[in-house]
Amino acid sequence: MYIKNMALLSVKNLTIRFHTRNGIIKAVENISFSVNRGETLAIVGESGSGKSVACYGLLGLVPMPPGKIESGAAYFNDIDLIQAKEQDLQKIRGNDIAVIFQDPMTSLNPYLTIGEQLTEPLTTHKGKSRSEAVIMAIKMLCEVGIKDPEQKIYSYPHEFSGGMQQRVMIAMALMAKPKLLICDEPTTALDVTTQAQILILIKELQKKYGIAVIFISHDLGVVAGIADKVAVMKEGLIVEEGNTEDIFYNAKNAYTQKLLSSIPCGEKQLALCDENMIFLRVNNLKVFFHKSNSYSPWSFANMFSGKDKKIKVIKAVNDISFEIRRGEILGLVGESGSGKSTLGRAILQLTPIASGNVVFDDMDLTLLLPSKKTSVRKRMQMIFQDPYSSLNPRMSVYDTLAEPLLYHRLVSRKDAAKEVLRLMDDVGLARSAARKYPHEFSGGQRQRIAIGRAISTKPEFIVADEPVSALDVTVQAQILELILFLVDKHNLTMMFISHDLSVVRYIADRIAVMRHGRLVEMESTADIFKTPSQEYTKQLIAAVPLADPIKEKERQIIAGNKLKFMTRESI
Amino acid sequence: MPRPTQHNKSSLTQILPSIEKSTSLWMDGWIRLKKNTLAIVSLGILVLFCAVALLTPIIAPYGYEEQDLLLGAAGPSLAHPLGTDIFGRDMLTRVMYGSRISLAVGFLASSVAVFIGVIWGTIAGYSGGRIDAAMMRLVDILYAMPFMIFIVLLMVVFGRNILLLFLAIGAVEWLTMARIVRGQVLTLKQQQFIEAALSLGLSHWTIIRRYLIPNILSPVIVYTTLTIPSVMLLEAFLSFLGLGIQPPESSWGLLISYGVETMEEYPWLIFFPGLFLSITLFALNFLGDGLRDALDPRTSKD
Numbered sequence: 001m002y003i004k005n006m007a008l009l010s011v012k013n014l015t016i017r018f019h020t021r022n023g024i025i026k027a028v029e030n031i032s033f034s035v036n037r038g039e040t041l042a043i044v045g046e047s048g049s050g051k052s053v054a055c056y057g058l059l060g061l062v063p064m065p066p067g068k069i070e071s072g073a074a075y076f077n078d079i080d081l082i083q084a085k086e087q088d089l090q091k092i093r094g095n096d097i098a099v100i101f102q103d104p105m106t107s108l109n110p111y112l113t114i115g116e117q118l119t120e121p122l123t124t125h126k127g128k129s130r131s132e133a134v135i136m137a138i139k140m141l142c143e144v145g146i147k148d149p150e151q152k153i154y155s156y157p158h159e160f161s162g163g164m165q166q167r168v169m170i171a172m173a174l175m176a177k178p179k180l181l182i183c184d185e186p187t188t189a190l191d192v193t194t195q196a197q198i199l200i201l202i203k204e205l206q207k208k209y210g211i212a213v214i215f216i217s218h219d220l221g222v223v224a225g226i227a228d229k230v231a232v233m234k235e236g237l238i239v240e241e242g243n244t245e246d247i248f249y250n251a252k253n254a255y256t257q258k259l260l261s262s263i264p265c266g267e268k269q270l271a272l273c274d275e276n277m278i279f280l281r282v283n284n285l286k287v288f289f290h291k292s293n294s295y296s297p298w299s300f301a302n303m304f305s306g307k308d309k310k311i312k313v314i315k316a317v318n319d320i321s322f323e324i325r326r327g328e329i330l331g332l333v334g335e336s337g338s339g340k341s342t343l344g345r346a347i348l349q350l351t352p353i354a355s356g357n358v359v360f361d362d363m364d365l366t367l368l369l370p371s372k373k374t375s376v377r378k379r380m381q382m383i384f385q386d387p388y389s390s391l392n393p394r395m396s397v398y399d400t401l402a403e404p405l406l407y408h409r410l411v412s413r414k415d416a417a418k419e420v421l422r423l424m425d426d427v428g429l430a431r432s433a434a435r436k437y438p439h440e441f442s443g444g445q446r447q448r449i450a451i452g453r454a455i456s457t458k459p460e461f462i463v464a465d466e467p468v469s470a471l472d473v474t475v476q477a478q479i480l481e482l483i484l485f486l487v488d489k490h491n492l493t494m495m496f497i498s499h500d501l502s503v504v505r506y507i508a509d510r511i512a513v514m515r516h517g518r519l520v521e522m523e524s525t526a527d528i529f530k531t532p533s534q535e536y537t538k539q540l541i542a543a544v545p546l547a548d549p550i551k552e553k554e555r556q557i558i559a560g561n562k563l564k565f566m567t568r569e570s571i
Numbered sequence: 572m573p574r575p576t577q578h579n580k581s582s583l584t585q586i587l588p589s590i591e592k593s594t595s596l597w598m599d600g601w602i603r604l605k606k607n608t609l610a611i612v613s614l615g616i617l618v619l620f621c622a623v624a625l626l627t628p629i630i631a632p633y634g635y636e637e638q639d640l641l642l643g644a645a646g647p648s649l650a651h652p653l654g655t656d657i658f659g660r661d662m663l664t665r666v667m668y669g670s671r672i673s674l675a676v677g678f679l680a681s682s683v684a685v686f687i688g689v690i691w692g693t694i695a696g697y698s699g700g701r702i703d704a705a706m707m708r709l710v711d712i713l714y715a716m717p718f719m720i721f722i723v724l725l726m727v728v729f730g731r732n733i734l735l736l737f738l739a740i741g742a743v744e745w746l747t748m749a750r751i752v753r754g755q756v757l758t759l760k761q762q763q764f765i766e767a768a769l770s771l772g773l774s775h776w777t778i779i780r781r782y783l784i785p786n787i788l789s790p791v792i793v794y795t796t797l798t799i800p801s802v803m804l805l806e807a808f809l810s811f812l813g814l815g816i817q818p819p820e821s822s823w824g825l826l827i828s829y830g831v832e833t834m835e836e837y838p839w840l841i842f843f844p845g846l847f848l849s850i851t852l853f854a855l856n857f858l859g860d861g862l863r864d865a866l867d868p869r870t871s872k873d
Binding site for chain 1: 599767786
């Protein structure tokens with residue numbers, strides 16, 4: 001149907017630089033690539049490698065200044081996008097090239113209904129009548145797997161889940177029947193099962209309409225199943241380019257090999273821990289949140305009566321019991337909203353508990369006096385997900401690490417410096433960085449600071465709440481190594497919360513699966529992957545993308561039918 | 572185990588010994604502020620003005636109520652560098668005496684406002700729930716009270732007193748500050764580093780002092796530099812109504828408001844007090860900008 005050999009978009013020697021106060025930043029250096037009709041090109045790289053800038057530069061979406069396209073040409077349907085006038089670009093942007101962004105939450109306008117957002121381009125730019133546009137919108141929503149589109153077009157974005165929002169974004173991108181779809185990390189913000197559904201959806205629609213796709217991602221597992229060609233970018237350069245199979249099976253470039261080897265795979269050797277050494281026990285723990293639409297501390301009625309009629313109880317953690325043995329790493333897995341973070345916080349007494357108790361080293365934490373809590377706090381710490389917001393921006397690394405030491409009088413003021421430097425060595429930070437502030441570090445280094453702070457009080461138990469999910473894959477591998485090293489060195493017990501099964505499989509001795517506030521299954525890592533007993537666990541495992549194109553394609557065919565069924569169910 | 576590769580060549584040798592010294596935001600801020608010429612010049616001007624204001628009784632060429640009715644209003648001359656007013660009083664002397672009141676009101680009343688406002692707003696925002704609601708309702712009630720009646724009442728009950736004036740103005744100005752601070756704290760509270768501090772077992776007071784207040788400095792400084800001039804003008808307004816200081820004492824605001832009446836005949840009567848007020852406000856703004864940048868590690872370029 002389409003002429004396969006004709007390149008739809010061919011980019012030649014594109015160079016984009018940013019001219020900032022601190023000098024010129026070479027975002028994209030002399031890169032060339034091409035996409036044919038109906039083909040998928042994946043651009044893979046770590047954050048800051050220029051993969052998004054390259055694509056946005058083509059569409060004139062890079063802010064200029066400071067950005068500047070220094071040279072290059074990009075032919076799309078015989079039009080040079082680089083030389084094209086802004087008006088022409090605008091036409092191409094909406095009609096021929098569409099973009100799907102990473103975070104659907106921020107790319108939809110919260111004040112307009114889905115229907116308005118879908119039909120607006122058609123009525124204003126294409127001169128369609130309103131009723132015509134609405135019919136098209138409904139058809140398109142149907143196509144992307146949204147149930148009851150006739151009603152859903154009157155909904156606002158916040159009424160949808162993340163996956164549904166991304167479906168709406170895809171529908172919006174496809175409304176104008178584009179020839180090229182640029183997907184900028186479309187599944188990074190989504191859960192693993194939702195991710196699998198969205199990937200299948202993109203693939204199906206691509207086949208149906210013969211669209212070319214440029215798929216930007218940092219996740220090689222995602223790319224393996226979807227791409228025909230892969231380009232690996234590093235520091236603005238394309239270091240390797242080729243067919244998906246070639247890249248995955250015979251990578252020539254050292255960096256590509258490093259990326260591939262960074263993907264956590266395999267299982268950890270089971271740590272030697274005594275099954276009878278119960279370190280932490282959680283009994284029938286319940287954490288409820290009260291939420292109501294009308295509640296606000298501002299209204300006088302609430303302030304004085306303290307009662308509210310329409311309180312909705314959210315059972316974030318609903319009757320969970322389990323135990324953690326001394327010296328083990330327990331992986332806690334679940335999708336977003338399953339209550340896994342709340343469970344972690346409840347164990348550390350950071351969130352009020354409705355009922356049940358937490359027994360830590362034979363102490364019932366829920367009965368502990370506030371005065372005693374401080375001394376227990378020292379023994380249990382937390383590592384947070386987002387290294388960008390978990391560090392005080394106004395405190396240098398030195399202060400951040402010295403604070404807990406001095407506050408708990410673990411060291412004298414005189415010895416603090418020595419201890420801080422020792423901590424920095426432990427987590428692999430250069431000593432010279434002590435006086436720097438968090439914003440001067442990369443995500444991985446910030447996470448090292450946060451880990452240093454967590455181990456500063458010499459805790460015995462650490463809750464790590466998605467410590468690597470905000471990081472690039474190579475950095476993720478380093479941080480996982482660091483965590484394993486520290487757990488071993490300091491004899492830590494850890495609860496490792498994650499939505500990423502491959503990470504948990506790599507790091508945990510035992511895995512607990514959570515869903516809707518309940519514990520679904522808890523087994524040793526090997527057993528849970530070999531013989532999952534619960535249907536939900538099976539689904540979760542099936543949805544993990546594999547960084548192996550052939551296996552991944554097989555998996556998708558098997559999983560596809562199951563997931564298509566799920567799509568309908570889960571709306 | 573992986574080691575980071577980045578090394579700061581230039582500072583490696585300097586930093587190792589200096590790490591022993593305590594590193595605080597304020598120290599780093601001062602080091603950064605010193606590099607900002609405009610801010611340092613502004614600081615110098617303000618210090619000079621304050622010194623002159625303090626020493627006025629000693630160095631003023633005339634007494635502030637010393638009249639020369641024969642001379643009347645005269646333009647700048649050698650004997651009277653800034654001219655004289657309609658009663659023949661030396662303007663330089665009056666501007667110097669006026670600066671005592673204006674600067675004192677400006678700085679003291681603003682300090683009162685900042686102090687109460689920041690603490691009130693931080694506690695309200697950090698506590699949340701009913702404490703927050705109750706504290707902010709009080710702010711709303713005070714907001715709703717007519718400011719003039721409030722001051723008149725104070726004056727009636729406690730008598731006319733310059734200190735009371737500072738307190739009265741400060742007591743009104745802190746309301747806005749408390750609201751701004753509370754809003755900032757509400758968003759800061761969501762940040763994970765607050766939770767991290769809690770899980771480290773730090774006390775609430777430490778969290779407020781070390782984690783919240785340093786992070787709300789930018790809006791506080793900006794609002795303070797706006798408060799100081801408005802406080803000075805408020806004092807002039809109150810004095811004009813007879814609630815503040817009384818002639819023959821003077822302040823910049825009062826001098827300006829009298830100068831306005833005779834602006835066409837004797838322009839120097841408004842020009843000089845206005846000039847000094849403007850210089851002060853400019854200096855405050857530059858210093859405020861400098862401070863804001865200096866105390867925010869993210870804006871540093873070194």
